[in-house]
Amino acid sequence: MGLKFERNPAPVWFRPLIPLLAIVLTFAITTTLVLLVNANPLQAYYYFLVEPLSSRVSVIEVLVKSTPLLLTGAAVTFAFVGGFWNIGAEGQLLAGATAATAIGLQMDGVSPLIALPLMIIGGFAAGMAWVLIPALMRVKLAIDEVVTTLLLNSVALLGVSALLNGPWRDPVSQWPQSPEIAASAMFPKLIPRSRLHLGFILAIIIIVIMWFVLSRTAFGLRMRAVGMSPHAARFAGIKVEQTLLISALVSGGIAGLAGVSEVAGIHFHLIDAISGGNGYTGIIVATLGGLNPWGAGLAALFIGVIDTGSQSVSRALGVPVYLGDVILATLLLVTLAMLLLQRYRIRWVRQP
Amino acid sequence: MTTPPPAVEMRGITKRFGSLVANDRVDFTLDRGQIHALLGENGAGKTTLMRILYGLYHADAGDISVGGQSAVIRSPRDAIALRIGMVTQHFALVPPLTVTENVVLGHNQGVRLKLEDAHRRVSEAAERYGVDVQPRALVKDLSVGERQRVEILKALYRDARVLILDEPTAVLVPQEVEQLFDALRRLRDDGLSVVFISHKLREVMSITDRVTVLRGGQLAGSVQTSETTPAEMARMMVGRTTFGMPSLDEASSTQPAARAVLRLDGVTAVDNKGLPALKGITLDVYGGEIMGLAGVSGNGQSELAQVLEGTRLCTTGTITVAGQDVSGADPDRIMKAGVGRIPEDRHxxxxxxxxxxxxxxxxxxxxxxxxxxxxxxxxxxxxxxxxxxxxxxxxxxxxxxxxxxxxxxxxxxxxxxxxxPKVIIVSQPTRGLDIGATEYVRSRLLEQRQRGAAILLISEDLDEILELSDRVAVIYEGEIQGILPRTEADPERLGLLMAGAKDSPQWA
Incomplete structure (x- = not known):
């Protein structure tokens, strides 16, 4: 007896169910952990999934938490669709945040109509710059971008640390953080007295544009062809290297915007925990969203719910906040396994 | 004294892969102290037969005896125990290890590896068989030819008396081929039996004692090398008893345009390993003509198609399409110049x-x-x-x-x-298609010819070439071996050219 993998694509009706099935399976698996801390799993999952959506305040908090994930998720989705395996959204986010801080510090007395576009353009450009080297190395030298983009994340983090402990150290704070950016460079609030800011709208706009580009333009179709089958794309006369480079740079730029949004919308100064892993979570968002812009949007909101929920479940039941992280990590693994199942079927066979 | 039993005897070997019959009741007898060529076109079933002997595949029917004893070979382990060794086209060596380590790998007795002893024994074996390799050299530093010698040494070190070499010269440069042949002759004189899988007539003529020819999975014949000619072997390999029945009837034949639409002049290119694949191809294809390109696969056809499709760069030479230079152009420019491309690999x-x-x-x-x-x-x-x-x-x-x-x-x-399109480059257009689709594709190609397109038809199916082409060019080792008008292109002449015999006047 043995296990046998057969190439057998799942029926079309089954595909949309995969993320849902993944979520159910994840909760089934993580129930063990909830039981280990002597909490009631049903109660725990109530706090995880329902509580965050039960009040206006917490819904707004979900949207705030989702904002950077919408952007990093969109960034990763765009790169993955184009066949560029960008694992460096974290570093690109930090680069964008650093550029936004640098610009924001100079914006005293400048109109927000000038300051805000400058912040956005600067952050986008910085994200692009951070992915430029891995992208060129991939295109020109065929060096695996998974490794290079991943390693540059640490470089970005150490660079930010160096800035915060050196030239940008805020003299009035004991923490390694930059001085506050100018008021005109801060993203306006969408709802008064809440934390929801312009970055959320920016993220939605990016996702809409991305959907349009990917599914309604010649460039998008070419990009998808390069991502799915570079050989056939080259055969069809598509400039594969150029297309890859654009996918990579735009992805880096969008990840950079996530950094801008966190600096200008939430923190107003640069700290080294500015990202908190949003770049990496972007990979989960993109994968869970099935590399589709709308899918990524939904996935980001869902993870926003879990994130918010992990705090309430911890307050209410004493379950460690980290359970939220464990759930997300489990969800990623389960989703990846499910995607494999989408293409294969496992069968028991009797050995001859 | 009675004659000793043959080293290997295979009787009625049949092997199916799904609906494909790779070997159909094949008989094969290998005598002691013999270099025996297993000849045939690609896909004729040569490698399959030898993989069965080496235990990599299992025959669906048939018997094998080794040294006169009936044998059941379930795995290479069994084959090695029966003193059969095989050197495949893909070497199974560990590059960071030394020659000695590779040779003794999986064959050392006891727990402790006495490297000094091993070095001595490997260099002894190398000397005895005249296989020239340095036991202490790292495999990764060796040339392809040297690596092949290590593989042969590996088999000899395991006391192989039957050595199977699967297209051993495919990866070698001419000097290395000579060295290999010297070594093989010495092994034969030592009483070893060698199976030499090949599709190159010249090599078969120069090294082997006996030839067994397979065609389409079946035995096409087995003769002493000294009693045959390249022409006869080519006929057995290609084996058409009737000359093609041209569906191109003379009435439909158009007058080719006076000017070549597709011109290749001294085109060279390298393959994926960086070795020369095209060595100065010069070829003109006229409008309203189908030029068939025949050849045994792996002689540069794929590379030529890729160069013309724009997916491989030519290193020197010029390609023009209706007067426009497209040497080194990318697919986009090639298409804009009026080239239509139907490639080998559909997927x-x-x-x-x-x-x-x-x-x-x-x-x-x-x-x-x-x-x-x-x-x-x-x-x-x-x-x-x-x-x-x-x-x-x-x-x-x-x-x-x-x-x-x-x-x-x-x-x-x-x-x-x-x-x-002004020019159509089409490779293996009907490979894997059923009869209906095949007919459809061919009639569409003829329609394009009628319209005036210059068509280069690259195909391993000689019937297809003969059926559709106005002229036939034969490619061998990256060179055009000859170009024949359809009326003069019979399978025998094509077969000879395909097997590398230079165009010479004495046949007919």
């Missing part, structure tokens, strides 16, 4: 996950764009038109990968032919 020329409509438009997306967005209705309408015109069994929104081979080929055909 790699379409995006399998995309729809029929998307694949049909992919090469010319600019024509489907208005105000910056794709006109999907226009793409759909275009696909519907082609589907009707080319009788494709598919809907515009079906993903290409769900189509049958014939329908996929029709999509590619439609994509090329709707643009009325």
């Amino acid at each position: 790699a020329s379409v995006v399998p996950e995309m729809t029929v409509a998307q694949n049909m438009a992919l090469e010319h997306l600019g024509e489907y764009t208005s105000n910056g967005s794709l006109n999907r209705r226009q793409m759909r309408a275009h696909a519907e038109k082609l589907i009707a015109e080319y009788q494709i069994k598919a809907r515009p929104d079906d993903r290409i990968r769900t189509l049958s081979g014939g329908n996929m080929q029709k999509v590619i055909l439609a994509r090329v032919m709707e643009r009325n």
Whole structure:
């Protein structure tokens, strides 16, 4: 007896169910952990999934938490669709945040109509710059971008640390953080007295544009062809290297915007925990969203719910906040396994 | 004294892969102290037969005896125990280890490896068999020829008395071939039996004692090398008893245009390993003509097709299409110059996950764009038109990968032919297609010829070449060996050229 993998694509009706099935399976698996801390799993999952959506305040908090994930998720989705395996959204986010801080510090007395576009353009450009080297190395030298983009994340983090402990150290704070950016460079609030800011709208706009580009333009179709089958794309006369480079740079730029949004919308100064892993979570968002812009949007909101929920479940039941992280990590693994199942079927066979 | 039993005797070997019969009741006898060529075109079943002998495959029917004893060979382990060794085209060596380590790997007795002893024994073996390798050299520093010698040494070190070499010269440069042959002759004189799988007549003539020819999985004949000629071997290999029945009747034959539409002048290119694959191809194809390119696979056909498709750069030489220089052009420029391309690997020329409509438009997306967005209705309408015109069994929104081979080929055909190309480069157009689809593809090609296109037809199917071509060029080791008008291209002459015999006047 043995296990046998057969190439057998799942029926079309089954595909949309995969993320849902993944979520159910994840909760089934993580129930063990909830039981280990002597909490009631049903109660725990109530706090995880329902509580965050039960009040206006917490819904707004979900949207705030989702904002950077919408952007990093969109960034990763765009790169993955184009066949560029960008694992460096974290570093690109930090680069964008650093550029936004640098610009924001100079914006005293400048109109927000000038300051805000400058912040956005600067952050986008910085994200692009951070992915430029891995992208060129991939295109020109065929060096695996998974490794290079991943390693540059640490470089970005150490660079930010160096800035915060050196030239940008805020003299009035004991923490390694930059001085506050100018008021005109801060993203306006969408709802008064809440934390929801312009970055959320920016993220939605990016996702809409991305959907349009990917599914309604010649460039998008070419990009998808390069991502799915570079050989056939080259055969069809598509400039594969150029297309890859654009996918990579735009992805880096969008990840950079996530950094801008966190600096200008939430923190107003640069700290080294500015990202908190949003770049990496972007990979989960993109994968869970099935590399589709709308899918990524939904996935980001869902993870926003879990994130918010992990705090309430911890307050209410004493379950460690980290359970939220464990759930997300489990969800990623389960989703990846499910995607494999989408293409294969496992069968028991009797050995001859 | 009675004659000793043959080293290996295989009787009635049959092996099926699904519906494909790779070996059909094949008999094979290998005598002691003999170098025995196993000759045939690609796919004739040579390697399959030897893999059965080495225990890599299991025959569905038939018997094997080794040294007169009936043998059951379930795995290479059994084969090695029966003193059979095989050197495949893909070496199984560990590059960071030394020659000695590679040789003794999996064959050392006891727990402790006495490297000094091993070095001594390996260099002794190397000396005895006249295989020239340094035991302490790292395999990664060795040339391909030296690595092959290590593989042979590995088999000899395990006391092999039967050595199977699968196309050993395919990876070697001429000097290395000579060294290999010297070593093989010494081994033969030492009483070893060697099976030499090949499709190159010249080498078979120079090194072997006996030749067994396979064709389409069946035994085509077995003769002493000294009693045969290259021409006879070519006939056995290609084996057409009737000359092709041309579907190109003389009445339909058009007068070729006076000017060559596709011209290749001294085109050279390298293969994926960086070795020369095309060594100065010069070829003219006229409008309204199908030029067939025949050859045993692996003689540069794929590389030539890729150069003309724009997916491989030529290193020197010029290619012109209707007077326009397209040497070194990318696919986009080549298409704009008026070249239509129907490639060898269907699946790699379409995006399998995309729809029929998307694949049909992919090469010319600019024509489907208005105000910056794709006109999907226009793409759909275009696909519907082609589907009707080319009788494709598919809907515009079906993903290409769900189509049958014939329908996929029709999509590619439609994509090329709707643009009325001046030149069509078509490789193995009917490989894997059923009779209906094959007929359809061929009639469409003839239609294009009628229209005036210059067509280069690259095919391993000699019947197809003979059926469709106005002229036939034969490629051998990256060179055009000869060009024959259809009236003079009979299978025997083509077979000889395909096997590397230079065009010489004495046959007929």
